[in-house]
Amino acid sequence: MQAKISARQITKRYPVKGQEFTALDRFDLEVGEGEFVCIVGPSGCGKSTFLRILAGLYEPTAGELIIRRSSGLNGGAPKPLNSMIFQEYAIFPWRTVLDNVMFGLEMRNVARRERRAIANAYLEKVGLRRYKDRYPYQLSGGMKQRVSIARAFANDPEILLMDEPFGALDEQTKTLLQQELLRMWEEDRKTVVYITHSIEEAILLGDRVAVMTAQPGRNKHQLRVELPRPRDPKIKTTVRFTELCYEVWQGLESEVVKSMETD
Amino acid sequence: MAVQMRREQPSAALADEVVIRGSGRPLKQSTLRYKLLSIFSPITVLILWEIMVRLGLLDYRFFPAPTMVSLSLAELLMSGELTEHILASLGRVIAGFLLGSIPGIVIGMLMGWSRTCRAIFDPIVSATFPMPKIALLPLVLLIFGIGEFSKIILIAIGAFFLVTINSMAGVMNIDPVLVEAAHNFGARGARMFRKVVLPSTLPYIFTGLRLSLGVSLIIIVATEFVAANKGIGFLIWISWQSLVTEKMYAGLIVIAVLGLLFTYGLEKLGRMLMPWGRDITEKTR
Ligand SMILES: Nc1ncnc2c1ncn2[C@@H]1O[C@H](COP(=O)(O)OP(=O)(O)O)[C@@H](O)[C@H]1O
Ligand SMILES: [Mg+2]
Numbered sequence: 001m002q003a004k005i006s007a008r009q010i011t012k013r014y015p016v017k018g019q020e021f022t023a024l025d026r027f028d029l030e031v032g033e034g035e036f037v038c039i040v041g042p043s044g045c046g047k048s049t050f051l052r053i054l055a056g057l058y059e060p061t062a063g064e065l066i067i068r069r070s071s072g073l074n075g076g077a078p079k080p081l082n083s084m085i086f087q088e089y090a091i092f093p094w095r096t097v098l099d100n101v102m103f104g105l106e107m108r109n110v111a112r113r114e115r116r117a118i119a120n121a122y123l124e125k126v127g128l129r130r131y132k133d134r135y136p137y138q139l140s141g142g143m144k145q146r147v148s149i150a151r152a153f154a155n156d157p158e159i160l161l162m163d164e165p166f167g168a169l170d171e172q173t174k175t176l177l178q179q180e181l182l183r184m185w186e187e188d189r190k191t192v193v194y195i196t197h198s199i200e201e202a203i204l205l206g207d208r209v210a211v212m213t214a215q216p217g218r219n220k221h222q223l224r225v226e227l228p229r230p231r232d233p234k235i236k237t238t239v240r241f242t243e244l245c246y247e248v249w250q251g252l253e254s255e256v257v258k259s260m261e262t263d
Numbered sequence: 264m265a266v267q268m269r270r271e272q273p274s275a276a277l278a279d280e281v282v283i284r285g286s287g288r289p290l291k292q293s294t295l296r297y298k299l300l301s302i303f304s305p306i307t308v309l310i311l312w313e314i315m316v317r318l319g320l321l322d323y324r325f326f327p328a329p330t331m332v333s334l335s336l337a338e339l340l341m342s343g344e345l346t347e348h349i350l351a352s353l354g355r356v357i358a359g360f361l362l363g364s365i366p367g368i369v370i371g372m373l374m375g376w377s378r379t380c381r382a383i384f385d386p387i388v389s390a391t392f393p394m395p396k397i398a399l400l401p402l403v404l405l406i407f408g409i410g411e412f413s414k415i416i417l418i419a420i421g422a423f424f425l426v427t428i429n430s431m432a433g434v435m436n437i438d439p440v441l442v443e444a445a446h447n448f449g450a451r452g453a454r455m456f457r458k459v460v461l462p463s464t465l466p467y468i469f470t471g472l473r474l475s476l477g478v479s480l481i482i483i484v485a486t487e488f489v490a491a492n493k494g495i496g497f498l499i500w501i502s503w504q505s506l507v508t509e510k511m512y513a514g515l516i517v518i519a520v521l522g523l524l525f526t527y528g529l530e531k532l533g534r535m536l537m538p539w540g541r542d543i544t545e546k547t548r
Contacts, residue, residue, distance in 0.1 A: 052443070055447055057443050057446060057447065080448075080449065082447070083447065083448065084443075084444065084447045086440055086443075086444060088438075088440045090438075090440045090441055090443070090444035091444075092441060092444075092445075092458075092459070092462070093463075093539050093540075094462040094463070094465075094537070094539045095539075103445075103448050103458075104448040104449065107448050107449035107450050107454065108449060135538070135539040136539070137539065151448070155448060
């Protein structure tokens with residue numbers, strides 16, 4: 001099988017005070033079509049940097065990134081390559097919920113009526129239909145992230161990139177949103193690269209988990225999560241789940257300790 | 264829900280339980296009281312003033328009673344004299360304000376967006392901004408003469424700097440993650456500007472406009488003191504010179520009301536253009 005995303009030896013250096021700061025060091029990742037890959041690593045190890053490189057927002061300093069298009073090849077309509085869901089929500093404060101969800105479609109010049117219909121359908125899916133005329137300041141954190149999720153899904157990209165989307169939410173809201181995300185993902189199983197610092201979350205959601213080292217981010221180890229789908233939070237009570245979590249933790253522990261020392 | 268709580272008197276030395284109950288008192292009451300207080304305090308001052316003038320405790324030549332001022336204000340209005348002064352000042356302020364703030368918005372936003380523009384304009388703006396613009400009046404009069412244009416230009420200069428600096432700060436303070444998100448969803452060039460940069464900067468632009476409106480009023484009054492034969496500033500000045508103090512007070516009231524109306528109008532416009540801004544509307548207050 002050809003990989004949807006092949007990132008090879010990706011290195012990113014930032015200029016910091018006249019010196020070079022290596023955020024990401026020869027990082028490799030392959031993601032198959034329709035695969036849900038989670039990246040786990042201590043904070044500051046370059047996860048967001050890598051995701052922004054995938055999104056085309058940052059340029060890698062060295063290495064090679066290949067993303068294979070699957071739409072618009074034989075005269076069909078091309079889909080946007082990727083849509084991102086940010087940890088900071090990054091929804092526009094000056095747009096209503098509905099207008100936020102329509103943003104990507106608007107930029108792609110989808111007709112007004114059609115984009116309204118699509119946005120409404122996704123607002124329904126995230127349970128925000130009633131709030132569609134509200135402004136972001138009138139929403140809770142969980143609702144804001146739902147808007148961001150609806151905005152990305154409504155854009156119908158080939159790849160979804162998610163950067164610790166539920167990192168700032170309380171436990172209950174997080175569990176609920178994980179469930180919603182899994183349900184929506186099951187509908188068309190898009191390729192997903194999902195960043196998290198939560199091991200449990202990575203195992204619950206992912207087909208595969210890639211662990212990163214402390215800064216500079218390198219490949220630590222990877223493991224396949226062969227838990228049955230569709231999944232829901234009940235799976236957390238199984239022994240296999242706990243074992244997988246422990247396996248990830250074994251690789252991660254020393255890295256977390258290292259990242260604490262450099263602070 | 265009542266917030267007030269009542270505590271049962273703990274009897275003797277040791278109470279075996281402490282009971283706290285809601286008072287059931289409506290919440291509205293308290294805000295009404297403060298509203299009434301803030302209406303009554305200025306009225307009381309006016310009444311005291313009036314009484315003191317009538318009793319001869321205050322010299323009416325310096326502090327004409329509120330009734331005398333109102334009378335003079337009414338006369339000025341009836342004769343059409345006041346309207347003429349108001350229109351003169353208003354025309355100058357609006358023209359100068361537009362002439363200064365529109366380029367201010369454009370140049371300020373350019374400075375915020377492009378480092379090159381900032382490098383070019385920043386030294387000039389930083390060097391001239393702290394200077395009180397009214398100090399330029401003689402220079403402006405020298406160049407443009409005593410006509411309308413010199414007053415308009417001076418207001419424009421005052422407005423320009425405040426709007427420029429605030430617009431620049433607005434663009435520089437855009438949340439970078441919003442720009443990234445917009446870029447990720449395909450916004451580029453003009454659309455990035457219209458859909459993200461402009462709305463995000465708008466609150467700052469309005470702060471600049473509000474500040475420069477205040478400065479415009481200062482400048483117009485000051486220039487009309489010395490270089491006009493019409494306008495509210497002229498009215499105040501000439502009334503002082505001829506010791507018709509009621510008229511001077513009338514002029515002061517008019518300029519205060521103008522300031523209030525401008526601020527109110529700008530706030531309304533801001534709310535209309537920025538319905539998303541909870542913090543913005545609070546800031547403009
Ligand atoms: N624009 C930047 N300039 C300089 N250093 C940066 C920049 N962005 C991130 N870094 C640094 O690179 C490292 C990795 O950052 P990031 O990718 O955000 O980590 P993570 O998302 O894993 O917490 C951090 O040490 C951070 O301080
Ligand atoms: Mg991050």
